[in-house]
Amino acid sequence: MNNNIIQVYEDEIHSLEEEINNLKEEYECNQHESMAYSDKEIINAMKSFKRKSQEEPKQYGSSPELKTQLDLLESDLSFIMKLTGIWFTKYSRKPVEKSESKTIYKYRLSGNCQTVPFQLEFQLLEENQASKNVSAVVSDLSIIIESEDHSGLTKLVSRVEESGNLLLFFKSLSCFSEWYKHRKRTFAHFKRKYPDIVALPEGSSGDSMALRSPEHSGFELMIIWKIHVDKEGIVTPVLDLLNKIPMPEASNFAQEAPHCFRSLLHVLGIEASIEALIKSLCTGK
Incomplete structure (x- = not known):
């Protein structure tokens, strides 16, 4: 209605x-x-x-x-x-206080942004001014992100709950969800393409991908892909390479691999850099 x-x-x-x-x-x-x-x-x-x-x-x-x-x-x-990729599944609004000068409503919202579920509860104060301009103030904001996989949003949620800036929350959530979906899709792609080399310790939804040499037992590289959200709500992917190489003859590669991977990221991008790293691991170069 x-x-x-x-x-x-x-x-x-x-x-x-x-x-x-x-x-x-x-x-x-x-x-x-x-x-x-x-x-x-x-x-x-x-x-x-x-x-x-x-x-x-x-x-x-x-x-x-x-x-x-x-x-x-x-x-x-x-x-x-x-x-935006934001879908609301439940919505309710209940009046809390009403007078000639102001109206306060209590809202409850729940939905999904891509694959990230969320719940919101807050009060909205609307002050009716003589000029008929209406200003709205959010208070008592509570946000729940229903997954432990989205730890990158924890600090953002805390800041938004303090400031009541719902626009910042939805803007950052939309961008975060896009990167989260992209990371999950990328990990699943390489797992299908190189099943003997790629391992996903936490599944495709996790933030790590292991690369294991088919020729040397124990020869392993770990790609860590975090999704960072700063205090302004700007979302940035952060990738790094860790090594697990017990063989003495591989010490030079162990020292150079992380630096080379970070350099490739700036030149080739994420997918092409991972592809190049896997091919180097396959050929032993």
Whole structure:
């Protein structure tokens, strides 16, 4: 249902509650006078409003104009979710406080960004100014990322919860999720292409990939691929190469391999650098 219509109902309910309170006050003050309102009259007023609220949605629901607006809103939302990769699966809004100058709502959201699930809970304060400009302030923000694989987001979540900057959170989450999906896809690709050389100790969702020499037992390199999120929310892939080489004759390679790999990353990029490293391991060069 259109948010504007829901707002109309909420306003009417609030108005009715105030009217009932006024009626009760008059009843208590004038209970010995002939003009006092009875409990029955108050209950009838409530029933009357309930019937009205049940009838009005039917009228709105049959409106072709409202259906067209709803279809446009759903289309816009679908486009935004496809563009950002952020899909909301649950949503709720509950009024906490309302007056002429401000309105406070409590929101609960849950969804997925690519393959990263999240939950949000926060309060939104809307201050209605005389100029009709509306400013919104987020408070009591709580964020849950439902996976231990996304430790790179931990510090970002803490900062966003303190600042209430939801735009920063969704922007960084979208970028992080893209890199996370790319890393998972890249690891799975090399595992399929070189099953005898590539091992994934933590699975394709982990941040490490082991390269084992087919000719020398114990000859192993470990690619570490972290996804770093700085305090401004900028997401950067960070790759490094560790070695596990017990053979004395391989000491020169052990010393040079990490530096050479980092140099290749700047020249060739991630996938081409891993490919070159695997081929060098296969040929023993």
